[in-house]
Amino acid sequence: MNYRRYIRLLFLIFLSILLFLIIFNILIDPFDIFHVPKIKKINYIKPDKARNERVTKIVGLKLEKGSINSVFLGSSRVNSSISEEYFKKISKKTAKNMGMNALSHDETFKIANNIILIHPEVKTIYVGLDFFRFLEENKDNKRNVNLSDTKKLTVTELNPLVLSFNTIQASFNTLRDNLRYRDTKIKVDKGPYFKKKLADYKCNYNNAKLAVSEIEKLKNFKSEMEQKGYKVVYYTNPTHVLDLSLIKQMGYWDVYKAWKRNLAQRFDYIDFNFVNDKTAEPVDENTEYFLESSHSTKKMGEVIIDNLISKNNDYGINITKGNVRKIEILNEQELEKWEKSNPDWVIEIKGILKNDI
Secondary structure (H helix, E strand, O other): OOHHHHHHHHHHHHHHHHHHHHHHHHHHOOOOOOOOOOOOOOOOOOOOOOOOHHHHHHHHHHHOOOOOOEEEEOOHHHHHHOOHHHHHHHHOOOEEEOOOOOOOHHHHHHHHHHHHHHOOOOOEEEEEEOHHHHEOOOOOOOOOOOOOOOOOOOHHHHHHHHOOHHHHHHHHHHHHHHHHOOOOOOOOOOHHHHHHHHHHHHHHHOOOOEOHHHHHHHHHHHHHHHHOOOEEEEEEOOOOHHHHHHHHHOOOHHHHHHHHHHHHHHOOEEEOOOOOOOOOOOOOOOOOOEOOOOOEOHHHHHHHHHHHHHOOOOOOEEEOOOOHHHHHHHHHHHHHHHHHHOHHHHHHHHHHHHOOO
């Protein structure tokens, strides 16, 4: 037997498989970073898009060759709500949604500095704020984002996204789910899911104590960025009224109010986290502004973008130290009205809290 020929053949087969997997992963583009055309039944929906976003979003930013006007930073609440496509539709400019699951403020600042290294032309940095992230028990609860100190894409960054077991698995998941996908209009009552997530999220507020130092960090970050020529806009991510009622019934409403007051003492911000017809929409098969009590949908994200960009709605309130207490009172009154009109949900929340005792 000609062993050299045999080994050469094995080597060629191995290279062919590697090449096939690389091309397959790029064409399927499970993380939606290579801007490959989306084809129904192949790669149109991206079920694993949020997988490893601490790697994929940075690579996607480096692969973006066009000019970027704005970036959105924050937690998964930003990630779930902000649509880059809608931003471009109404502003004619490009924005990148860099929201990531459980992103801490320190990691937010780190990513922001990496963004302006890669795309120094950025004009505005929008940062979505969450109450739970300003609590002592949650302030340092973070998942590290590994960043390179160069604006060029490195082999270390690219390799896991074109040739790794994780990416191969995500590509096959994407192809499988696209083949199985049926565009049905069946509506499902979202009540049970909202109840489940309320029970999950209540741990975010346990032993709530405001970490004022986190607010000081934001103040310093805003000042530093503006000295470099970048505009920083803070806004509170909207949560469903159920989330606000949960905070209140847990006994931390005063902490929540103190959070908003302390923010206003240090900088102006846009508040979307108050009771209105969007955040208090009924929870049923027609719920469209919220995925569950904590995370809003792209539909709500459009409301946010409309307010931030064109100021053409009142669902975002510009909060200053001069009006924060007035808005606080109005919000408290609206919450009380909602609770009186929705006693079943109030009982449900009390039951969730009772089961935790």
